[in-house]
Every structure is written in C-alpha cells, then in structure tokens.
Amino acid sequence: MVNIILHGCNGRMGRMVTETAGTDPEMRIVAGVDIAGGQLSDFPVYEKIEDCKEEADVIIDFGNAAAVDAVIAYSVRRKLPLVECTTGLSEEQLSALTEASKEIAVLKSANMSLGVNVLQKALKEVSRVLYGSGFDIEIVEKHHRTKLDAPSGTALALADTIHEALDADMDYVYDRSKVRQKRGKTEIGISAVRGGTIVGDHDVIFAGQDEVITFSHRAYSRAIFAKGALAAAGYLKGKAPGYYSMSDVVG
Numbered sequence: 001m002v003n004i005i006l007h008g009c010n011g012r013m014g015r016m017v018t019e020t021a022g023t024d025p026e027m028r029i030v031a032g033v034d035i036a037g038g039q040l041s042d043f044p045v046y047e048k049i050e051d052c053k054e055e056a057d058v059i060i061d062f063g064n065a066a067a068v069d070a071v072i073a074y075s076v077r078r079k080l081p082l083v084e085c086t087t088g089l090s091e092e093q094l095s096a097l098t099e100a101s102k103e104i105a106v107l108k109s110a111n112m113s114l115g116v117n118v119l120q121k122a123l124k125e126v127s128r129v130l131y132g133s134g135f136d137i138e139i140v141e142k143h144h145r146t147k148l149d150a151p152s153g154t155a156l157a158l159a160d161t162i163h164e165a166l167d168a169d170m171d172y173v174y175d176r177s178k179v180r181q182k183r184g185k186t187e188i189g190i191s192a193v194r195g196g197t198i199v200g201d202h203d204v205i206f207a208g209q210d211e212v213i214t215f216s217h218r219a220y221s222r223a224i225f226a227k228g229a230l231a232a233a234g235y236l237k238g239k240a241p242g243y244y245s246m247s248d249v250v251g
Helices: 012-021 065-078 091-100 114-132 153-165 223-236 246-250
Strands: 002-007 027-033 058-061 082-084 105-108 136-143 171-173 187-194 200-208 211-219 242-244
Touching (some): 002 012, 012 027, 027 223, 058 065, 058 223, 065 082, 065 091, 082 223, 091 105, 105 223, 114 136, 114 153, 114 200, 114 246, 153 187
Parallel strands (some): 002 027, 002 058, 058 082, 082 105, 136 187
Antiparallel strands (some): 200 211
C-alpha cells in the first residue's frame, strides 16, 4: 500500500488522481491540500500543507506553482519523497528541487504520461539523424483555454530532449512576428495554441527538403497523467534521496 498526500487535490488533476487512486487497491490518499479548502472526498483536506499531520509514504503535487516552495520545504522537513507534477516553475524553484533531492527522493516531470516519455526516447534517436540531414525542427503544442503557462512544460521538455541529443548549440524561438529574416539553422521553433478544452496535443515536426516527418502525441483524458503520477508515487516509495524522472519509472 502506498499512502499519499495529494497537494492540489480539488483541482482538475487532483480530482482525477483521486478518482484513479480509488480504483487501485495499492494506492490510498490519506490527506489532501488545497488553497480553496473544501472536502470533496473521504480524506481530510487542509488549506495549508503545514497543517497536514497524516502519516504518508509520498507526496504528489498537482498544485499551483506559487505553492511549490512550501511543498518542497514540507517534504524535506518530513523526509517524504515528492512527485512534483506542477508546471511553470521558476529557475529558483527548479534549483530548490535539485537541492531537496540531496535529502529526499524527488521525481519531476513536465508530463507524466507513458506516451510522452516514450516519445522523448524516440526523439533522442531520430533527432541526430534528421537534423544532420538538414531537417528543420518545430514544436507545436495545444492546450485548453485556462492553461496559465506557455509554452507548455512538455513542449520545453521535448525541445530540451532534442537539444541534448544534438552536437549543436540550439536556439529556442517563440515568436517570429517582430523579425523579418530567414529561419536559422540552429532554431527550434516552439508555438503555443490555447483554446476550448484541449487536454494536450504536441507535434514535433521535422521539415526537410520535399518531405516532412511529424511525431504526435494526443492526450484525450487527464487520466493518463493521473496514472503516471500514481505509478511514480509507487516507484518513489522507499527510494533513496536523488533526482528521478519518468524514464526511471517506465524503464
């Protein structure tokens, strides 16, 4: 049994994690934290994580980026592994997670789905070949109208995966409207679309001479992210301090 404190329990993803955990006999949410308060399930809910006293094996955070500092501090103080799923984190917060990983197990991923993490593995292999053959690289991501950060953490993670695979200093380009010039060889273009209820679409486009190869991932339900977060929680239980990723979970 994995006992979980769920931060951001009343948000879209928090509710999905609660629902998904309810179908898994090995997962149990012992307490939730949500700034808005309100008990929507059978576990106690606190407005501040500092007030949570329940015993747990791991914390899953799907809350707001503004609350991440408090979650990190709480995790370190109580020596609880942390599955950090919140996007839009600052460089300072990412550094704080790295520091925390010296004392606790931390798993950070821009996208918790199995498919996206397999896609990243594939991109490591194909990027070198296609970029070396003169293909241009563009990433287009689409999300619902209420998403706050742009581009998405997943789009940036895909760009980082490509960048790390190439023996070149790549430039991320988010907007070409103010510059009238040809596309540079070292550019990775990243475009964001916001509208409706799109859960999450990501296209990685390799555009070459007379041919285009596109790698696409479509999320049709937030359940895939909830399943990934719970799998990560199970993986982190009892793990030694360190910085882990979903690639460790999927193998």
